[in-house]
Amino acid sequence: MSQQPTTRQEYNITAYTENHIGLLNRIAIIFSRRKINIESLNTSPSEIEGIHRFNIVITETEEVVRTISRQIEKQVEVLKVYFNTNDEVIWQEMALYKVPTDVIAERALVERLLRENGARAVVIRKDYTVFETTGHRQETDNLIRVLQPFGLIEFVRSARIAIIKASDGFHLKLNEFEEAEPGDEVIENEYLNDRDGVFAM
Amino acid sequence: MSTQALPLLDAPVATTREISGAEVLLRGLLAEGVDTIFGYPGGAILPIYDALYDFKEQLNHVLVRHEQGGIHAGQGYARASGKVGVVFATSGPGATNLVTGLADAQIDSTPLVCITGQVFAHLLGSDAFQETDVINITAPVTKWNYQVTEASEISDILAKAFYIARSGRPGPVLIDITKNAQLDKIAFAGYQPCTHIRSYRPAPVVRPEAVAQAAALINQAQRPLVLWGQGVVLGGAEREFQAFIEKSGIPAAWTILGAGVLPSNHPLNVGMLGMHGNYGPNVLTNECDVLIAIGMRFDDRVTGRLDKYARQAQVIHLDIDPTEIDKNVAATVPVWGDCKQTLPMLTRLVAPRTHPAWRERFVPFQNAEVDAVIREALFPTSAELTMGEVIQQLNELTKGEAILVTDVGQHQMVTCRYARLNQSRRHITSGGLGTMGFALPAAIGAKFGMPDTTVVAIIGDGGVQMTIQELGTLMQTGIAVKIIVLNNQFLGMVRQWQELFSERRYSFVNIQSPDYVAVARGYRIEGQSVSDRAELRPALHAMLVHPGSFMLEVMVAQEQNIFPMVPQGCSVSEIRLK
Numbered sequence: 001m002s003q004q005p006t007t008r009q010e011y012n013i014t015a016y017t018e019n020h021i022g023l024l025n026r027i028a029i030i031f032s033r034r035k036i037n038i039e040s041l042n043t044s045p046s047e048i049e050g051i052h053r054f055n056i057v058i059t060e061t062e063e064v065v066r067t068i069s070r071q072i073e074k075q076v077e078v079l080k081v082y083f084n085t086n087d088e089v090i091w092q093e094m095a096l097y098k099v100p101t102d103v104i105a106e107r108a109l110v111e112r113l114l115r116e117n118g119a120r121a122v123v124i125r126k127d128y129t130v131f132e133t134t135g136h137r138q139e140t141d142n143l144i145r146v147l148q149p150f151g152l153i154e155f156v157r158s159a160r161i162a163i164i165k166a167s168d169g170f171h172l173k174l175n176e177f178e179e180a181e182p183g184d185e186v187i188e189n190e191y192l193n194d195r196d197g198v199f200a201m
Numbered sequence: 202m203s204t205q206a207l208p209l210l211d212a213p214v215a216t217t218r219e220i221s222g223a224e225v226l227l228r229g230l231l232a233e234g235v236d237t238i239f240g241y242p243g244g245a246i247l248p249i250y251d252a253l254y255d256f257k258e259q260l261n262h263v264l265v266r267h268e269q270g271g272i273h274a275g276q277g278y279a280r281a282s283g284k285v286g287v288v289f290a291t292s293g294p295g296a297t298n299l300v301t302g303l304a305d306a307q308i309d310s311t312p313l314v315c316i317t318g319q320v321f322a323h324l325l326g327s328d329a330f331q332e333t334d335v336i337n338i339t340a341p342v343t344k345w346n347y348q349v350t351e352a353s354e355i356s357d358i359l360a361k362a363f364y365i366a367r368s369g370r371p372g373p374v375l376i377d378i379t380k381n382a383q384l385d386k387i388a389f390a391g392y393q394p395c396t397h398i399r400s401y402r403p404a405p406v407v408r409p410e411a412v413a414q415a416a417a418l419i420n421q422a423q424r425p426l427v428l429w430g431q432g433v434v435l436g437g438a439e440r441e442f443q444a445f446i447e448k449s450g451i452p453a454a455w456t457i458l459g460a461g462v463l464p465s466n467h468p469l470n471v472g473m474l475g476m477h478g479n480y481g482p483n484v485l486t487n488e489c490d491v492l493i494a495i496g497m498r499f500d501d502r503v504t505g506r507l508d509k510y511a512r513q514a515q516v517i518h519l520d521i522d523p524t525e526i527d528k529n530v531a532a533t534v535p536v537w538g539d540c541k542q543t544l545p546m547l548t549r550l551v552a553p554r555t556h557p558a559w560r561e562r563f564v565p566f567q568n569a570e571v572d573a574v575i576r577e578a579l580f581p582t583s584a585e586l587t588m589g590e591v592i593q594q595l596n597e598l599t600k601g602e603a604i605l606v607t608d609v610g611q612h613q614m615v616t617c618r619y620a621r622l623n624q625s626r627r628h629i630t631s632g633g634l635g636t637m638g639f640a641l642p643a644a645i646g647a648k649f650g651m652p653d654t655t656v657v658a659i660i661g662d663g664g665v666q667m668t669i670q671e672l673g674t675l676m677q678t679g680i681a682v683k684i685i686v687l688n689n690q691f692l693g694m695v696r697q698w699q700e701l702f703s704e705r706r707y708s709f710v711n712i713q714s715p716d717y718v719a720v721a722r723g724y725r726i727e728g729q730s731v732s733d734r735a736e737l738r739p740a741l742h743a744m745l746v747h748p749g750s751f752m753l754e755v756m757v758a759q760e761q762n763i764f765p766m767v768p769q770g771c772s773v774s775e776i777r778l779k
Binding site: 017018021033074077079177178 | 337338340344345346347348365398399400401523524527528622681
């Protein structure tokens with residue numbers, strides 16, 4: 001499939017699944033058997049009660065991401081998988097920073113820097129203060145660099161969560177999944193949908 | 202497998218009294234139409250075996266000698282009969298011994314339901330005696346697995362297991378049942394088979410426009426070639442396939458798991474694909490203009506080097522499993538669906554053709570292969586016996602009516618190449634995983650699945666020593682499996698590679714054998730060993746007419762190579778005749 005793009009970039013994989021013990025492992029081993037590092041993984045409820053949503057970030061070629069997405073979707077408890085580039089999603093990560101309170105209190109500069117970086121204090125104690133910021137990787141990374149000189153005690157960043165720009169939600173699809181004989185809406189044939197132009201006589 | 206393939210189940214077995222989870226399980230198996238179980242008892246599965254004592258008349262439990270033998274027997278049963286194989290094993294080592302068979306069944310799409318016992322639920326995670334994390338160990342090698350910790354779950358989970366194992370692209374399913382769930386009593390309302398899981402779509406809705414595109418491409422083709430695989434067998438679409446081939450007039454070649462769908466002597470059957478396949482179909486894969494792949498997955502042993510594989514061809518790929526489409530070879534026209542459904546749609550749209558000039562192209566390759574390889578393999582002029590002549594003699598005696606079960610290695614490739622088959626499900630072998638030790642237990646399972654058909658296991662001297670303990674299963678059950686050990690006193694295929702690619706540095710490939718006839722006799726099985734050509738035919742005949750099991754050792758040439766061969770890293774058109 002050499003005609004496919006082979007450049008590696010970040011992809012956001014979104015999987016709608018049943019809430020099933022062991023499914024996390026079944027999904028994880030699809031990556032590990034190919035020795036692909038999962039850069040970020042988040043599981044959460046979705047817009048529909050009882051349906052879970054995985055957000056997984058990997059850096060790979062489109063060809064590999066497509067194959068993996070299909071293999072995830074093939075798992076019995078997985079309803080649907082989408083994969084998107086960063087441009088196609090709205091995404092955020094959250095980070096927490098613990099710094100000594102006395103440094104903050106002494107220097108007005110720190111407070112200004114925090115404000116500039118969109119951070120807010122979550123906890124202020126005598127000995128330390130915890131700040132939180134939410135944004136893209138670049139922004140949360142930036143604040144590490146800013147706080148490092150002032151004695152950053154602890155740092156943690158969450159997994160990425162992402163909303164697909166083009167998605168109409170999953171509610172309508174789910175109704176179709178419930179039926180034994182679903183319509184075209186559910187049985188999407190992406191191979192043909194993508195290929196209107198390939199068959200030229 | 203199409204949804205119509207679901208068997209008719211008995212009406213739910215209703216009962217008013219409380220019964221144990223173990224009994225619920227057995228009643229469920231009966232409702233699914235199970236008649237045979239291959240298994241081995243142990244501590245954590247004791248309650249199920251206790252309940253089985255009362256079901257001895259309805260459920261034939263075959264006591265194997267090792268759980269690996271049990272699961273291979275289940276595979277052989279499923280592959281021969283088309284039904285779901287059922288396997289029991291206990292927790293811990295019992296369950297881990299299933300792993301090879303699960304991996305084999307997963308890669309060869311064999312429907313199995315395996316039941317393992319597990320320690321009491323309250324002991325999970327405590328490193329209890331014979332506790333293993335079976336669910337996580339088997340996750341990569343099962344289509345689905347589930348741990349049952351309450352008796353009330355058993356009935357629904359079993360129904361799901363059978364539905365998942367046999368529907369769509371079939372595969373192995375494992376249910377791990379804790380001991381308390383087997384023991385606890387519940388009010389059992391009856392067994393309801395499963396027909397729908399909302400997150401699982403075994404049968405895609407076929408797009409008629411895809412079929413129309415495929416047909417248009419086929420109708421334009423000047424040099425079309427069909428490759429078929431086991432998907433045709435699993436879909437039960439042998440007749441639909443034959444109708445398609447005969448109307449379109451397209452020459453068709455097969456993967457080893459697809460063997461027999463077109464009879465060996467069918468004029469449009471141009472032979473076997475892959476590393477040791479036939480000369481013509483391999484070379485001409487790189488000359489066809491339209492390649493039509495039906496129920497096959499472009500395994501690397503079939504394609505050789507991918508970047509030199511059929512680059513000139515437009516590819517039509519019919520498969521029920523969407524993950525196979527575009528996985529190894531990009532499809533110009535993918536036809537996602539059950540071939541039982543898509544093939545008749547395609548047949549209606551293709552024009553009747555005969556392709557005489559294109560079919561003529563296969564003839565010189567066939568002649569060259571006969572001259573260089575086949576004649577000497579089947580009718581040798583050398584003093585030593587060849588594996589090929591054993592298969593040839595067997596063909597003449599069985600007329601293609603026997604089920605052949607092979608292990609892995611040279612004897613397997615020889616059997617694939619030379620066995621004459623009249624129908625599908627007549628050659629059972631470990632294809633994707635290449636599991637040595639598969640054949641003997643799988644042959645036992647095949648015999649239970651098809652008791653009225655002669656079953657001949659053909660095994661090398663390496664593989665037979667891996668699961669030879671299953672002679673005990675033959676002894677105890679008294680069924681008749683014919684075993685041919687093709688003994689070349691080497692691990693022949695590895696030796697061949699070392700000869701061809703490692704300057705004959707024979708590293709740990711000469712393997713000693715016991716006296717097989719004495720071993721067989723020890724298990725009260727008749728046996729014979731032959732090394733002369735004059736003895737071969739009478740010995741094969743004696744084996745086949747013997748009422749019980751029989752072990753025939755044939756001493757064959759020590760250093761014979763299997764050709765043609767596509768060397769690793771080479772294109773299919775670089776296939777070597779010597």
